[in-house]
Amino acid sequence: MNTSNIELPAWLEIVVIPILNIIAALFFTGLIMLVIGVNPVEAVGHLLRGAFGYEGGLGYTLYYTTNYIFTGLAVAIAFHAGLFNIGGEGQAYIGGLGAGLIFLLLDQYLPAILLIPIGIMAAGFFGALWAFIPGWLQAYRGSHVVITTIMFNFIASALMVYLLVNVLIMPGQMSPESRYFSEATWIPQMHEVLGVFGFKVTRTPFNLSFFFALLCCFFVWIYIWRTRWGYDLRTAGNSEEAAVYAGIRPRKVIVTAMCLSGALAGLVAVNVIMGESHRLLLNFQLGYGFTGIAVSLMGRNHPVGIIMASLLFGVLSQGGLELAFEIPQITRDMVVAIQGLIILFSGALALMFRPWVVRAYLKFKPLGEQHA
Amino acid sequence: MPDWLLAIFNVLDDALLPTMDATLRVSTPLILCAMAGLFSERSGIVDISLEGKMLAAAFAAGSVAAVSGSPVLSLLAAIMVSVSLAMVHGFASITHRGDQVVSGLAINVLASGLTVVLGIAWFRQGGQTPSLDSSARFMPIDLPFVEAAQSIPFFGRLYSEVLSGHNLLVYVGFAAVWLTWWVVYRTRFGLRLRAVGENPLAVDTAGLSVGKLRFSALVICGLLCGIAGTYLAIAQNAAFVKDMTAGQGYIALAALIFGKWRPLAALLACLMFGFLDAIAIRLQGVNVDFSLSLFGNVWPIKGEVPVQLIQSLPYVLTVVLLAGFIGRAIAPAAIGVPFSKER
Numbered sequence: 001m002n003t004s005n006i007e008l009p010a011w012l013e014i015v016v017i018p019i020l021n022i023i024a025a026l027f028f029t030g031l032i033m034l035v036i037g038v039n040p041v042e043a044v045g046h047l048l049r050g051a052f053g054y055e056g057g058l059g060y061t062l063y064y065t066t067n068y069i070f071t072g073l074a075v076a077i078a079f080h081a082g083l084f085n086i087g088g089e090g091q092a093y094i095g096g097l098g099a100g101l102i103f104l105l106l107d108q109y110l111p112a113i114l115l116i117p118i119g120i121m122a123a124g125f126f127g128a129l130w131a132f133i134p135g136w137l138q139a140y141r142g143s144h145v146v147i148t149t150i151m152f153n154f155i156a157s158a159l160m161v162y163l164l165v166n167v168l169i170m171p172g173q174m175s176p177e178s179r180y181f182s183e184a185t186w187i188p189q190m191h192e193v194l195g196v197f198g199f200k201v202t203r204t205p206f207n208l209s210f211f212f213a214l215l216c217c218f219f220v221w222i223y224i225w226r227t228r229w230g231y232d233l234r235t236a237g238n239s240e241e242a243a244v245y246a247g248i249r250p251r252k253v254i255v256t257a258m259c260l261s262g263a264l265a266g267l268v269a270v271n272v273i274m275g276e277s278h279r280l281l282l283n284f285q286l287g288y289g290f291t292g293i294a295v296s297l298m299g300r301n302h303p304v305g306i307i308m309a310s311l312l313f314g315v316l317s318q319g320g321l322e323l324a325f326e327i328p329q330i331t332r333d334m335v336v337a338i339q340g341l342i343i344l345f346s347g348a349l350a351l352m353f354r355p356w357v358v359r360a361y362l363k364f365k366p367l368g369e370q371h372a
Numbered sequence: 373m374p375d376w377l378l379a380i381f382n383v384l385d386d387a388l389l390p391t392m393d394a395t396l397r398v399s400t401p402l403i404l405c406a407m408a409g410l411f412s413e414r415s416g417i418v419d420i421s422l423e424g425k426m427l428a429a430a431f432a433a434g435s436v437a438a439v440s441g442s443p444v445l446s447l448l449a450a451i452m453v454s455v456s457l458a459m460v461h462g463f464a465s466i467t468h469r470g471d472q473v474v475s476g477l478a479i480n481v482l483a484s485g486l487t488v489v490l491g492i493a494w495f496r497q498g499g500q501t502p503s504l505d506s507s508a509r510f511m512p513i514d515l516p517f518v519e520a521a522q523s524i525p526f527f528g529r530l531y532s533e534v535l536s537g538h539n540l541l542v543y544v545g546f547a548a549v550w551l552t553w554w555v556v557y558r559t560r561f562g563l564r565l566r567a568v569g570e571n572p573l574a575v576d577t578a579g580l581s582v583g584k585l586r587f588s589a590l591v592i593c594g595l596l597c598g599i600a601g602t603y604l605a606i607a608q609n610a611a612f613v614k615d616m617t618a619g620q621g622y623i624a625l626a627a628l629i630f631g632k633w634r635p636l637a638a639l640l641a642c643l644m645f646g647f648l649d650a651i652a653i654r655l656q657g658v659n660v661d662f663s664l665s666l667f668g669n670v671w672p673i674k675g676e677v678p679v680q681l682i683q684s685l686p687y688v689l690t691v692v693l694l695a696g697f698i699g700r701a702i703a704p705a706a707i708g709v710p711f712s713k714e715r
Contacts, residue, residue, distance in 0.1 A: 035490075035493075036494075037493065137691070137694065137695050141694075142696070143695050144694070144703075146420070146473050147626075148691050150625075151622075154619060154622065154687045155684045158680040158681070162680040290481060293474075293477060297474065329492060331488065331489070331492060331499075333486075333488035334485065334489050336481060336488075337485030339481050339485065341478075343474060343477055344464065344478035344479075344482065347471060348465065348472075348478055349463075350470065351468060
């Protein structure tokens, strides 16, 4: 029976099937744990304690969540335009370069009120620039964006190694890092903010960028579902031909979508560079771009889903550290493996359970609705 | 022989031969993976998971070699693991018509995490497998008449120092190119393979199973990636190391595209990318200091060679090629599109 044409009610489509996919991914995660001789239940306990239980755990969890929201949104917005942006990794990296360059240039002269918006814009702009080229090549030269963004990840990495080792390195230092930026560029961390109101909280890298990320979710939602541009984006993503008939120029949409996507990925630098490290370092973005793909797939490319998926990956990242501490067989690489499984089941095999769900639905559906 | 010719040969001997030797060594995994990708992509399945399959295979080879001490057994294990991953890719993208790029990415991410998790659990060396004795590895073999050829300038040394003295898998890599060419262009299977990547509907109409053909292509793809991974872990190196593929699967994919999905052109692209890599390794930390006179100006060129520039050249060149600025790379027509019988 071909079930792909049978429509399901929304709650089955957007709640039940995604949950089944995640359960499948977690089932295999449990199997892996059994193979390496770890009790999965015990592991989950450590994971949750690491993510929430101890002082500062939650702060770190939300810090990671912030990064995943940015890269998840980046993947999602490109996805709605029918593009698969694997280049979040490189775009985030170059976004950091943008913020870093502007700070190295200006941080001694301007006040925080100017530096922070300029830094955010620079990060977004450089990220957008790094995505613009693959986007333009896709739109006007027909080069596939998947391949070009992969290549651009490697080019970004080579470029950053060169710049950090040879140009931006702090003189007289061995490790390839830039100098610290002035405090005027620092985005306030939550323990400082709460300290002003008299709360005493453990120092964590969790900073105000988190709320900026939530704001971005809101704007992305408005953009995709409540503006003409978003309509153009979704139309071109669904059917290029239909878009052309509707007077939409798909090429323009592709370039715009890639630029927005790159800008969002570039904002990772706001959280990491401006919020925590306060200097440019090697591989500060490592893994966030790829996790963004898992986040977006899991969150079904919707901002609300992305926030929830980001939180889950934040828990995994932070809890994974605690887990590694408690159980020596497990390192953070376990989290990478879980990511792989989630990309597989929530992405590539997203429709695997659908025929079963359809059959179950047809069986239990009240008779009166049968031909509705 | 005139003196000047001997002088040229001497320069070539000292500068070029070691680089060419290194080129062959670093190109081998690229060649094997590019051929693997060729089978998959010619059948219409995008394969960005060359990297993950090679990594998982390298881990399997390193682990089995550490336990059993047998290179042949390790090779078989590596192939088995790599083919299984290819089957996962097939299950997702052929059986369930999932997104091929997403599926490939999943395999890459999964392999990069799982190899380390299992490595730490089994060997407790931080994700590495134990170092191997030479008996557990594929060791260099000398081709015949190496001694005799040594005395002939350049060509003799080309034979004895560049072509000879590699391990078996290097030669397997080159044989794979010829074999790939033969299978793809000279056999019935090859014809069908190409057809299914260009127009699966026609193949289906002719009464052949699109899925079966694509699955067979993926089996071959997995097999070749398995050999590539084995090469990395137990031939070129003496153990599996965390993330040891380091993007070579992607470079192989770039070479495949650069070679316009043809075996011989892809081989040349692999050799070129390998050569760039070998040069980059040789120039690491080398300082240059000379001046270049151009258009009446003298440009001083001084400082460390930007090795990263050379290392990123394969990627830059591939982007330029894809952009259609140097020739045009046209992918198989049906690539990336899941086949569905019902229309």
